């Protein structure tokens with residue numbers, strides 16, 4: 001029996017969050033009315049059908065990586081006796097460093113007698129193609145042994161206690177797929193154990209996404225990354241020997257892309273306010289042997305020096321390498337991939353966000369934007385992006401920015417893969433076409449559309465008019 005992918009209602013604070021979204025996403029004049037919100041929520045509850053890798057173009061060509069991935073996926077399908085799995089692995093037509101895997105996976109997904117329960121975060125990762133790692137397992141009945149085939153379910157309400165050993169019948173669970181047990185109870189729950197590693201090797205999932213094991217690719221060849229996130233780097237379009245700022249950079253996925261686009265020539269300053277996260281940027285850059293990235297722990301709302309200090313470009317480069325705070329107009333291009341409510345992540349199986357948390361982001365985003373405008377050189381490019389779907393954090397931020405910074409122009413974000421900004425959001429038709437929005441009302445079964453919810457706006461700084 002083949003189980004189709006199920007969509008769940010993602011929000012624990014369902015009524016509160018839905019009411020907020022209905023009130024703040026334009027309705028009467030735009031496309032996002034009540035049924036629009038329903039569509040949005042059901043879209044968020046399902047996993048995208050496509051998997052994308054960004055290739056490390058410093059060491060390999062995208063078509064070579066396609067071949068490696070295709071070979072590994074077919075080998076894996078044969079090992080799992082999954083003869084119906086069909087994968088199409090190809091370079092994206094507009095992004096030459098991006099590999100897209102589309103799957104037409106009609107795997108045998110009969111529900112097994114033995115079941116394992118995982119938490120919602122692990123469940124979402126499984127639907128995107130991950131194996132089940134030990135920390136994600138909540139319940140495993142006694143009598144399940146290594147080598148057994150089990151069905152894996154996600155607990156979407158967070159009620160299954162760690163170590164639960166009976167079949168989990170209460171609460172809400174959704175079927176994710178089947179896999180082979182690699183760690184049993186004694187490996188998972190013995191006293192003082194902090195198990196790591198793959199506990200269930202997934203063989204097929206209801207989302208149809210290929211299962212991407214750690215051994216699928218040599219780690220420096222490519223990085224799993226969502227399509228709009230890869231697009232961000234291309235829209236910023238950093239050039240060799242420029243001075244670039246990535247203001248909210250951890251874990252460094254976009255930073256490493258910027259370095260590759262620049263042939264690792266130039267200076268990239270990568271900031272994040274959390275020290276442990278900055279370590280992850282360093283690790284990501286080591287993974288790809290990148291030397292142009294310089295990391296600093298910094299609250300980017302405080303990254304601008306109070307006094308300005310005119311200097312030539314050589315001196316400017318020396319000064320930025322000393323770290324924040326920076327003098328105004330230090331950077332050729334800036335990426336502000338802002339902290340956001342992340343409502344565009346798919347699939348969302350259980351989201352505990354509250355309306356107060358939702359409302360807290362725009363203020364922080366505006367403060368970060370203020371710093372970005374100060375630090376950008378005249379003629380420089382600023383990309384603002386989020387992985388969320390709220391109006392206030394996306395089109396609303398653009399409207400606010402255009403009102404408060406007369407020295408900024410909104411320019412087309414190219415190349416174009418996404419849809420325009422929302423109708424009724426206050427942006428003019430021309431402005432709507434400049435930004436790129438991923439998510440409803442634009443839905444479909446194309447790799448550019450069936451991805452995560454995301455927003456990208458591109459600004460150019462025109463003169464030294466004082467900012468307010």
Ligand code: SAM
Nearest residue numbers: 248249250251252253254272273299300337339
């Ligand atoms: N650009 C990253 C990538 O592609 O890998 C993802 C960035 S994530 C959307 C936002 C990041 O902003 C988080 O790592 C968070 O720690 C950081 N952050 C939040 N507030 C910040 C602040 N005031 N200054 C600097 N970083 C901040």
